[in-house]
Amino acid sequence: xxxxxxFLKLSAGRPVAVLHKKLAVKSSMHVDERVLIRKNxxxxxxxxxxxxxxxxxxxxxxSTEISQQLSLxxxxxVYVEPATSPQSIPLIxxxxxxxxxxxxxxxxxxxxxxxxxxxxxxxxxxxxxVYRCGMSMKEIEEMVRAIVDTGKKLNLKQKLIAxxxxxxxxxxxxxxxxxxxxxxxGLTFPKTSSRAITSPSGTADALEVICKVDFTIPxxxxxxxxxxxxxxxxxxxxxxxxxxxIIQVERLMNLDPDAQLLASIMSKKLAVGSKYILIEIxxxxxxxxxxxxxxxxxxxxxxxxxRFNVKLECALIETKEPLSNGIGPALEIKEVISVLKRESxxxxxxxxxxxxxxxxxxxxxxxxxxxxxxxxxxxLDSGEALNKFKQIILAQKGKLNGLREAKIKKQILSxxxxxxxxxxxxxxxxxxxxxxxxxxxxxxxxxxxxLKEKVxxxxxxxxxxxxSSSELDGAIKFYNQSNPITIK
Amino acid sequence: xxxxxxFLKLSAGRPVAVLHKKLAVKSSMHVDERVLIRKNxxxxxxxxxxxxxxxxxxxxxxSTEISQQLSLxxxxxVYVEPATSPQSIPLIxxxxxxxxxxxxxxxxxxxxxxxxxxxxxxxxxxxxxVYRCGMSMKEIEEMVRAIVDTGKKLNLKQKLIAxxxxxxxxxxxxxxxxxxxxxxxGLTFPKTSSRAITSPSGTADALEVICKVDFTIPxxxxxxxxxxxxxxxxxxxxxxxxxxxIIQVERLMNLDPDAQLLASIMSKKLAVGSKYILIEIxxxxxxxxxxxxxxxxxxxxxxxxxRFNVKLECALIETKEPLSNGIGPALEIKEVISVLKRESxxxxxxxxxxxxxxxxxxxxxxxxxxxxxxxxxxxLDSGEALNKFKQIILAQKGKLNGLREAKIKKQILSxxxxxxxxxxxxxxxxxxxxxxxxxxxxxxxxxxxxLKEKVxxxxxxxxxxxxSSSELDGAIKFYNQSNPITIK
Numbered sequence: 001x002x003x004x005x006x007f008l009k010l011s012a013g014r015p016v017a018v019l020h021k022k023l024a025v026k027s028s029m030h031v032d033e034r035v036l037i038r039k040n041x042x043x044x045x046x047x048x049x050x051x052x053x054x055x056x057x058x059x060x061x062x063s064t065e066i067s068q069q070l071s072l073x074x075x076x077x078v079y080v081e082p083a084t085s086p087q088s089i090p091l092i093x094x095x096x097x098x099x100x101x102x103x104x105x106x107x108x109x110x111x112x113x114x115x116x117x118x119x120x121x122x123x124x125x126x127x128x129x130v131y132r133c134g135m136s137m138k139e140i141e142e143m144v145r146a147i148v149d150t151g152k153k154l155n156l157k158q159k160l161i162a163x164x165x166x167x168x169x170x171x172x173x174x175x176x177x178x179x180x181x182x183x184x185x186g187l188t189f190p191k192t193s194s195r196a197i198t199s200p201s202g203t204a205d206a207l208e209v210i211c212k213v214d215f216t217i218p219x220x221x222x223x224x225x226x227x228x229x230x231x232x233x234x235x236x237x238x239x240x241x242x243x244x245x246i247i248q249v250e251r252l253m254n255l256d257p258d259a260q261l262l263a264s265i266m267s268k269k270l271a272v273g274s275k276y277i278l279i280e281i282x283x284x285x286x287x288x289x290x291x292x293x294x295x296x297x298x299x300x301x302x303x304x305x306x307r308f309n310v311k312l313e314c315a316l317i318e319t320k321e322p323l324s325n326g327i328g329p330a331l332e333i334k335e336v337i338s339v340l341k342r343e344s345x346x347x348x349x350x351x352x353x354x355x356x357x358x359x360x361x362x363x364x365x366x367x368x369x370x371x372x373x374x375x376x377x378x379x380l381d382s383g384e385a386l387n388k389f390k391q392i393i394l395a396q397k398g399k400l401n402g403l404r405e406a407k408i409k410k411q412i413l414s415x416x417x418x419x420x421x422x423x424x425x426x427x428x429x430x431x432x433x434x435x436x437x438x439x440x441x442x443x444x445x446x447x448x449x450x451l452k453e454k455v456x457x458x459x460x461x462x463x464x465x466x467x468s469s470s471e472l473d474g475a476i477k478f479y480n481q482s483n484p485i486t487i488k
Numbered sequence: 489x490x491x492x493x494x495f496l497k498l499s500a501g502r503p504v505a506v507l508h509k510k511l512a513v514k515s516s517m518h519v520d521e522r523v524l525i526r527k528n529x530x531x532x533x534x535x536x537x538x539x540x541x542x543x544x545x546x547x548x549x550x551s552t553e554i555s556q557q558l559s560l561x562x563x564x565x566v567y568v569e570p571a572t573s574p575q576s577i578p579l580i581x582x583x584x585x586x587x588x589x590x591x592x593x594x595x596x597x598x599x600x601x602x603x604x605x606x607x608x609x610x611x612x613x614x615x616x617x618v619y620r621c622g623m624s625m626k627e628i629e630e631m632v633r634a635i636v637d638t639g640k641k642l643n644l645k646q647k648l649i650a651x652x653x654x655x656x657x658x659x660x661x662x663x664x665x666x667x668x669x670x671x672x673x674g675l676t677f678p679k680t681s682s683r684a685i686t687s688p689s690g691t692a693d694a695l696e697v698i699c700k701v702d703f704t705i706p707x708x709x710x711x712x713x714x715x716x717x718x719x720x721x722x723x724x725x726x727x728x729x730x731x732x733x734i735i736q737v738e739r740l741m742n743l744d745p746d747a748q749l750l751a752s753i754m755s756k757k758l759a760v761g762s763k764y765i766l767i768e769i770x771x772x773x774x775x776x777x778x779x780x781x782x783x784x785x786x787x788x789x790x791x792x793x794x795r796f797n798v799k800l801e802c803a804l805i806e807t808k809e810p811l812s813n814g815i816g817p818a819l820e821i822k823e824v825i826s827v828l829k830r831e832s833x834x835x836x837x838x839x840x841x842x843x844x845x846x847x848x849x850x851x852x853x854x855x856x857x858x859x860x861x862x863x864x865x866x867x868l869d870s871g872e873a874l875n876k877f878k879q880i881i882l883a884q885k886g887k888l889n890g891l892r893e894a895k896i897k898k899q900i901l902s903x904x905x906x907x908x909x910x911x912x913x914x915x916x917x918x919x920x921x922x923x924x925x926x927x928x929x930x931x932x933x934x935x936x937x938x939l940k941e942k943v944x945x946x947x948x949x950x951x952x953x954x955x956s957s958s959e960l961d962g963a964i965k966f967y968n969q970s971n972p973i974t975i976k
Binding site for chain 2: 008009010011014018025026027030031033049051052053054061064085089092093096098119120121122123124125127128129131132133195235248249251252253254255439
């Protein structure tokens with residue numbers, strides 16, 4: 001059919017076409033289905049939205065993705081027809097039947113995801129299929145390959161490229177310390193991080209308090225060539241765009257099938273060219289995984305590393321409480337700086353960062369076996385790590401001062417005397433988010449007491465920081481209900 | 489955060505709010521997530537779209553669903569925050585883990601679907617869960633109840649309310665003949681039908697050629713009170729709105745899990761108050777199900793009927809070719825009329841309709857055991873069925889004449905002599921859709937030859953009807969490739 005173009009003046013991140021409800025009913029089109037829009041020999045596939053009132057039955061309102069690609073003018077006529085469904089639909093169906101996919105098939109799905117040819121609902125079907133049916137190691141390997149092959153690459157010339165990843169969820173930022181120590185030791189460390197999804201602060205959120213984290217690939221290469229390392233947000237780089245999109249859809253349901261988690265982490269590390277990879281897997285009652293799951297992940301990571309010919313180690317560490325006293329973007333980066341400056345140990349932060357850095361130094365051959373921790377400590381104590389950190393922050397257009405406190409501060413005192421028996425990390429995370437994290441950079445929590453510490457009635461156990469009194473009130477209410485710190 | 493309102497002037501069938509990309513990144517909001525928008529004590533949950541260029545960072549563009557519900561003016565300030573996710577999300581997660589849901593849990597999911605609180609991706613997760621994990625008979629029963637309880641009801645006063653449903657896919661419309669015979673016999677027959685999804689014509693599409701099919705519930709009651717029956721489109725009545733929405737999302741992947749199929753059909757029949765239900769299950773190589781699947785469905789339908797205290801029978805009939813010569817909305821209704829007028833038997837149409845009507849007459853006690861077919865034939869032969877049909881069509885503001893031929897007609901001649909060995913129903917359906925069905929009402933196919941008939945070289949086997957020569961060309965190309973009729 002021929003329809004008259006109206007401009008929607010909206011760029012929705014994907015091509016969206018709005019049809020009149022009556023026309024949609026007549027031609028059996030539904031929200032979230034696709035139409036093929038043609039002008040001369042140019043064409044584009046768009047997702048259908050249905051409207052009444054903003055357009056006539058013989059009109060089609062198009063988002064800027066469509067008007068630009070087809071060079072349309074308002075009032076012009078275009079040909080519109082139901083689009084044949086993407087080639088990956090029957091492949092997703094196949095996986096939903098728990099059948100095995102080969103490289104070409106997985107690649108087709110990843111490609112359609114990257115090209116916006118699949119709707120979020122269709123991606124949800126794919127994720128469900130992987131969640132319910134699982135994937136063989138061969139399939140996971142091929143998904144990693146397909147994600148990398150449909151994204152950009154960093155293509156660094158350096159040889160000793162190291163990387164780390166933590167199967168998150170625990171507050172406290174070891175990454176800036178580990179990266180600074182390793183880069184000071186001469187390793188190349190192209191670290192890309194995510195922003196917080198369910199936690200109070202991702203590494204990117206914390207670093208953003210003191211420097212830029214959003215760079216282009218050429219800019220990142222410059223930073224690395226100057227400093228050996230970078231600490232940037234990976235979200236807009238397009239290094240593993242299929243994975244970025246899958247994660248968006250996964251979070252709706254808090255799903256994170258093992259196969260997808262493995263593919264996601266490996267593909268991001270391979271896209272930046274890492275050859276030496278350390279995966280930190282904190283486990284325990286309040287962590288993302290228990291010990292059995294952690295061991296299972298370790299096994300699979302190692303199998304995968306062999307297939308891609310990279311050296312990989314996992315650090316499985318039981319973790320029962322936040323790593324640092326500060327929780328929240330600014331409070332966490334502040335503690336990182338105090339560790340680098342040798343002003344404090346930042347509760348467990350220094351110890352954990354040294355363990356991880358030591359393992360990477362051994363993995364890359366910079367340190368001899370069992371000498372990594374010692375070397376890491378030397379680099380930290382000598383101030384070399386701090387200098388390296390300053391260099392990187394400067395290259396990322398930042399500076400170390402400028403940290404302020406949040407507008408509102410509230411002490412939480414213990415109602416009784418006793419010992420700290422349990423800290424519910426998930427409740428602490430929720431508390432910090434209610435205080436405004438990660439959007440309010442200076443909001444968060446300072447933990448005055450840790451596991452097994454003695455507490456007297458009336459003693460400070462937490463300080464809450466917030467930018468708004470209504471958020472503080474909500475947080476206090478939640479604290480009283482959830483009681484995240486058990487004292488007995 | 490506080491944002492300034494802009495009007496999107498778009499009603500998208502669900503509340504949509506557009507945020508600026510930078511703001512979205514900062515506050516970790518993503519396409520397809522939800523925000524809670526507040527003005528004074530009024531609030532609404534909206535799905536997030538992200539845009540650049542149509543609004544400023546401190547603005548929010550809202551669809552008319554939002555502006556109306558909150559009585560907003562452009563330029564006003566509203567409070568916006570990430571919405572807590574719907575209560576049904578963890579329940580969908582639970583089903584994805586293959587656990588059993590109870591009535592309250594299923595009801596919550598259906599309610600959230602009806603209230604637009606779930607996105608299509610989240611509904612896709614639910615459908616995947618049901619597809620992969622299945623549902624117990626108890627769960628299916630409770631899903632039926634939940635779908636009915638979250639929709640409208642017809643609430644007819646009549647007692648002998650009959651209904652039929654066919655597990656579709658086979659061209660040829662028995663429904664108008666069956667309804668006319670049964671209503672002439674004094675049964676109440678509130679027939680709601682769907683439009684074609686993958687077939688060339690649904691019952692609603694075919695009837696729409698000669699009368700209206702889109703009515704409100706009070707209008708439908710008037711039609712039934714006048715004529716004992718109706719034959720309307722069920723899509724906009726809100727009788728089982730959760731199911732309508734689920735079907736929309738299922739079709740993306742051509743999924744139709746058994747549990748959902750059972751719940752869908754039963755809920756629609758119960759919503760109109762049917763007490764006597766006939767389910768036609770055509771099976772065979774080119775039908776939707778094979779014999780084993782048909783028997784399994786029959787068993788489950790009967791169990792379900794017992795739980796809802798309705799009388800139900802299944803008619804399992806092996807079906808190897810279209811029921812009528814005509815395929816396409818107008819061509820099919822034309823043949824229905826010729827059967828009712830006793831001008832032809834419409835290939836198998838008369839025979840199949842009589843069998844089905846006979847079974848319903850027996851089920852309701854209108855005919856004695858094994859006397860149904862005879863009674864149905866008598867009503868058809870006497871002209872009572874035709875009169876009843878005319879009455880219904882008139883009550884639905886239609887008339888029997890006014891059927892024209894499509895603009896273009898093309899004969900397909902046999903390339904060889906032999907016997908018709910096979911008719912691929914799915915390919916015939918695709919062929920009719922390529923000719924323009926169901927949007928072009930007069931497009932379609934006329935089958936001159938049927939299974940086991942002798943054909944001479946050069947004899948007509950098909951006539952193709954279309955409104956456009958380009959569609960005809962495409963259809964002929966497909967015919968030559970797929971060769972849907974095997975002559976040997």
